[in-house]
Amino acid sequence: AFEKIAFIGLGNMGGGMAANQAKAGREVRAFDLSDAALARAEAAGCRRATSIADAVSEADAVITMLPAGPHVLSVYAEQVLGHAPKSALLLDCSTIDVETARTVAGLASEQGYVFADAPVSGGTAAADAGTLAFMVGCDEAAFPGVEQALEPMSRITIRAGDHGAGQAAKICNNMLLGVSMIGVCEAVALAERLGLDPERFFEIASKSSGQCWSVTSYYPWPGPVPAAPSNRGYAGGFATAMMLKDLKLAQDAAAKAGATTPMGAQAEALYALFDRLGHGGKDFSAMIQMLRGRLDE
Numbered sequence: 001a002f003e004k005i006a007f008i009g010l011g012n013m014g015g016g017m018a019a020n021q022a023k024a025g026r027e028v029r030a031f032d033l034s035d036a037a038l039a040r041a042e043a044a045g046c047r048r049a050t051s052i053a054d055a056v057s058e059a060d061a062v063i064t065m066l067p068a069g070p071h072v073l074s075v076y077a078e079q080v081l082g083h084a085p086k087s088a089l090l091l092d093c094s095t096i097d098v099e100t101a102r103t104v105a106g107l108a109s110e111q112g113y114v115f116a117d118a119p120v121s122g123g124t125a126a127a128d129a130g131t132l133a134f135m136v137g138c139d140e141a142a143f144p145g146v147e148q149a150l151e152p153m154s155r156i157t158i159r160a161g162d163h164g165a166g167q168a169a170k171i172c173n174n175m176l177l178g179v180s181m182i183g184v185c186e187a188v189a190l191a192e193r194l195g196l197d198p199e200r201f202f203e204i205a206s207k208s209s210g211q212c213w214s215v216t217s218y219y220p221w222p223g224p225v226p227a228a229p230s231n232r233g234y235a236g237g238f239a240t241a242m243m244l245k246d247l248k249l250a251q252d253a254a255a256k257a258g259a260t261t262p263m264g265a266q267a268e269a270l271y272a273l274f275d276r277l278g279h280g281g282k283d284f285s286a287m288i289q290m291l292r293g294r295l296d297e
């Protein structure tokens, strides 16, 4: 059973995830470098730890939700391994590079710990609602425990394969999403130029072979999908800067593996340009504004 959870990294995602662990009746010892994040976690029913070592000292499971690979490596190497009980299950839910995930898994297993990479799909709304999708890289034998530890935060948990496979699945999924969103944005912008009503194009594309998540759940033109960020000036949602981070991870991984990913490379270049023009904070579907030549809107 997972009664005591150590939660490290209480940001936009981790804050809601830790709160859902507490809501499930687990004792959550939370730590973050930010005092404001700690205060929010405390208000959500978590206990404030004084350090990472303090947070993990009696944990049944340690969950980390940190910005990037270097944070994950240093937190585990310096403050989790050797400080958490050997029986603690170690789960990193951050989106990081495959290599670092495998390095941390190796360091953990050398010291007798079980580690899993368990990045998420779903964004902050799903983090708050406890409806994230987790893609997991771990030994097959460890998976039932991983699933149980993640349960209060999840809608679905899928084992992608061994160590690093969760991160591989995450970056492949997001590369596909980046490419498909740009494709949808181009098509809608072209429809507009051709005098076709973008709302009518939605009706057609969502029932034709152009159908995909970027059309049906996240249409970049306001109207057809009320929950999509296009209806609120592209605020909130999945920031362009975050999409760019994931596309970079995909290109780095592709270069190292010798994979050919020309569309992923093009998506990275377009999101890098959009970010460079000062739109990194906008939802990634705002790419349509650049393709329409309407960056001022």
Ligand code: NAD
Pocket: 008, 009, 010, 011, 012, 013, 014, 031, 032, 033, 034, 037, 065, 066, 067, 068, 071, 075, 093, 094, 095, 096, 120, 121, 122, 123, 124, 237, 238, 242
């Ligand atoms: P965030 O920047 O809001 O939160 C990260 C938190 O980690 C911050 O509160 C920061 O203070 C804390 N932190 C950094 N170094 C630390 C350390 N050494 N010790 C303790 N705390 C430390 O980021 P986020 O949006 O919550 O994203 C976290 C991860 O989840 C990222 O890898 C991101 O790519 C991934 N992700 C984000 C989303 C999203 O929609 N925001 C969706 C899926 C995956």
